[in-house]
Amino acid sequence: MSSVNGRDGSHGGDGRDGRSRGEGGDEVGQGRSVDASAVVVGFARALRAAGVDASPDRVQAFLGALDVLDPGARSDVYWAGRLTLCGSQDDLERYERVFAAYFGGRPCVAPARSAPPPRTRTVLRGAGTVPRAAARSEDAVPVAVLADSTDVLRHRDFAELTAAERDQLRRLRAAFTLRGEARRTARRHPARRGAVDPRRTVRELLRGGGEPVRLRHRARADRPRRVVLLVDVSGSMGPYADALLRFAHAALHGPRAGGAARGTRTEVFTIGTRLTRVTRELAHRDPDTAMAALAAAVPDWRGGTRLGEMLRGFLDRWGRRGMARGAVVVVLSDGWERGDPALLAEQMRRLHRLAHRVIWANPRKARPGYAPLAGGMAAALPSVDAFVEGHSPAALERLAAVVRGADS
Incomplete structure (x- = not known):
């Protein structure tokens, strides 16, 4: 079965130089290894397409986390990406969808909003110490192989897809979003910085009996x-x-x-x-x-x-x-x-x-x-x-x- 090597992209087995699936057309898992860096880059690109700000620094941190953990274990990949690539609460829902579409299978946890941060840290620490023999069966799936197959499908011409491959596109479509360029609107909303909002400031002042209060601010809202x-x-x-x-x-x-x-x-x-x-x-x-x-x-x-x-x-x-x-x-x-x-x-x-x-x-x-x-x-x-x-x-x-x- 294929294995994932380090970030340098070296391959085991017969020692042949690795080629991308798009060039050789070989099936994953038949005598060749998967480049973990290419899988991570493809995953980050899919996250950016879904609206997650997966910057190069975050991708580098993701790669560093996978060096410490096991890139072949689904839960390790999930938590490493979630803790390094997501920067806001809105990113968590998008991350869940893209991870399920890119690596296949069920989400590793319940919906993101119900997962408390302390529990997140506990699971990640345990991920590196739990013996692999005790890992769940779904973690034994070589996620890099699944992701490499998905990445190949992402680059296939629509005109060349088989009926089975067209059916597999359902997972990729589930992670697809199309959001227009943001524009500044005349509507204003409460903000931490920006112009002082006199109405909210005065209301806070009256509510406090005339005692000085912190100024309230507002800023123009962005709309796609x-x-x-x-x-x-x-x-x-x-x-x-x-x-x-x-x-x-x-x-x-x-x-x-x-x-x-x-x-x-x-x-x-x-x-x-x-x-x-x-x-x-x-x-x-x-x-x-x-x-x-x-x-x-x-x-x-x-x-x-x-x-x-x-x-x-x-x-x-x-x-x-x-x-x-x-x-x-x-x-x-x-x-x-x-x-x-x-x-x-x-x-x-x-x-x-x-x-x-x-x-x-x-x-x-x-x-x-x-x-x-x-x-x-x-x-x-x-x-x-x-x-x-x-x-x-x-x-x-x-x-x-x-x-x-x-x-x-």
Whole structure:
């Protein structure tokens, strides 16, 4: 069975240099070892995509903790990551979801909010001293092997996935979040620092009978910008449209994602020969039910492509209502256009003036030798703020980071 070595990435067995799974395509656990550093880096990247601030310093501390503990024991990996990578109460819930999606299996503890900090320290100290023979059966599972398999799946092209691998993507989608770049609002909320809040200060003063009290402060609240997804469902996007829409469903129902549950933060449209708003269809919690409702609502599935006309229809109908104003608009399309490229270029300029940012995710960008020379893609690019890949779960995680305002 495969084992995890130190951070230097050295491998045991036959002494061959380790290659990534994406290069060799070998099955994990068949005569080769897993690079623990690559597993940790992939896990940290998935945490960042879910909104956890897993900084390089925290990742380094995680690696240091695993040097002392056992990287092959699930509970050791769980507690080492939880104590080094999480920086706030909000991070704990996201950490639980990402850990379960990345390493598989059940969470190691009850929900994070019910685990008291003193108990956390006691369990971690015991983790290094309990004999491995007495460990629970789930800790005997080589978590690095599971994580390496998951990491390979994250980088697989949607068009190349088998039916079984598509089913495995459910765990990765459960950890996916899509949150718009934060913007400062006019609304103010209580804060430790900032401008003095005269009303709260006076109320505290009156409540204390006129005795001097500590000043109360307030600051402007941050709110995520609306995210609008325009998903191309034409024939050329056939291998990708279903997977992209399922990730759009996960974005709608992710923690604090808003969308269908709260009505305004995330909107989803399909584009092809017609423009269809499918936010309501994707409101179903069950992804299969949502996709069935979407299939019944979209009449142009795997049809032609008229991107310019669809963008004009979106801006004329929905842009005037303010849906795209100040929003982060993401176009998920390969850029094939049957209509006039000049019309697409004109509508993209309109969209760019209206939206906060325009991001184009092209599943074919990752292919060797690709160049955006097709008429539609070449016409749209001058009005695009970020041009990214969209062919795999890992590419969509990077897309989520760009939507949050990170560098592409």
